[in-house]
Amino acid sequence: MQRIVYINGEYVPESEAKVSIFDRGFLFSDAVYEVTAVLDGKLIDNAGHLARLERSCAELELTLPVSGDQLTEIQRELIKRNGLTEGGIYLQLSRGNAGDRDFAFPENTAPTLVLFSQARALIDCPKAAKGMKVISIPDIRWKRRDIKTVGLLAPCLAKQAALAAGASDAWLIEEGYVTEGSSNNAYIVTEQGKIITRPLSNDILHGITRASLLQLAEDAQLEVEERNFTIEEAYAAKEAFVSSATTFVWPVIEIDGQAIGEGKPGPIAQKLREIYIKVAQAAAV
Structure with missing residues (x-):
């Protein structure tokens, strides 16, 4: 059919x-x-x-x-x-x-x-359960990433480079800082448990899931700081994860071949995914 x-x-x-x-x-x-x-x-x-x-x-x-x-x-x-x-x-x-x-x-x-x-399966998803590997590459996209246009060749090239390297996705780097993933917003969690993500600007997509997650994190009394972070900070992070409309939250367990934290999904990413799905289902229309 x-x-x-x-x-x-x-x-x-x-x-x-x-x-x-x-x-x-x-x-x-x-x-x-x-x-x-x-x-x-x-x-x-x-x-x-x-x-x-x-x-x-x-x-x-x-x-x-x-x-x-x-x-x-x-x-x-x-x-x-x-x-x-x-x-x-x-x-x-x-x-x-x-x-x-x-x-x-x-x-x-x-x-x-x-x-x-x-x-597609959104709840029972292997990457959500096991985590994903990413690589870092230069961000070659145009300067109005806040507009959700169909001009997606650069993200396609980034995704393909990741797959060729045995990873699932790429984190994009501009002027030394992580902007976002090829089709998602990027986050790290410090040793102190603080969630770090890049602030809104023309440099990144204003993620709808991102906005919901930050509010849920605040409600759960998790500390959030919106600032630029380097890929070196990501290597040293306790956790890392991404968010988007159809991934919700996927943990990142490896970046450029370096294990993040214990090399498995961390508790904060798992908690945010669980809370988001529960709240989203309750508010769905």
């Missing part, structure tokens, strides 16, 4: 979904996206993802053709039609079909809105 996807107001089998070769998302990566996790057939942190989508659109002068409430209903309909219980919903909005290739923004062009579901 084919997956049902949404494209510009219609629900169609994925084999029938078509986008013009002149679509600016295809030609220029002139598009933004969001990924919202699904647990028990419900959307996780949906309001945060919709708010970030609206911000990304505003930064790029993109027009959302539907309201946030309508997007929620579209996602729910995809969950229903595809029988999705666990995984995610991918949403992409491009500036649309300009009729021909031209760098300048076209006038009066209807945007292209696409959504589709992806089934």
Whole structure:
């Protein structure tokens, strides 16, 4: 049975979904996206993802053709039609079909809105249980990483470099400091138990899961400091972990071949993952 996807107001089998070769998302990566996790057939942190989508659109002068409430209903309909219980919903909005290739923004062009579901295990996940290995590489991305665009070639190269090195992901380094992972926010835990993560700016994605985790950490009376940290600090950390919409929290047990802490998932990462899932499921829509 084919997956049902949404494209510009219609629900169609994925084999029938078509986008013009002149679509600016295809030609220029002139598009933004969001990924919202699904647990028990419900959307996780949906309001945060919709708010970030609206911000990304505003930064790029993109027009959302539907309201946030309508997007929620579209996602729910995809969950229903595809029988999705666990995984995610991918949403992409491009500036649309300009009729021909031209760098300048076209006038009066209807945007292209696409959504589709992806089934995957989010709770019972080997990397969550056993931890993951990462490498560090230079951050070669553009300077507006706070906008969630589909221009993801640099992160793809980073991920591929990690896989080639026998790791799962890469932590990106700029001016001596860790920015984030290829598709996630990065954290370390000091010997004193303090959680360190880079502060929000144009240099990193404003993670929705990140925001929730920092609030949950505060509620659990865990000390958090938002500041830049070096890869050397990460090597010496007691724990390290990453967060994103569909990983929630994954412990990092090795960086550049060096074991982090005891070389196994640490208690703070495990605790935050457990708390986040519990709270997220309770608030899911």
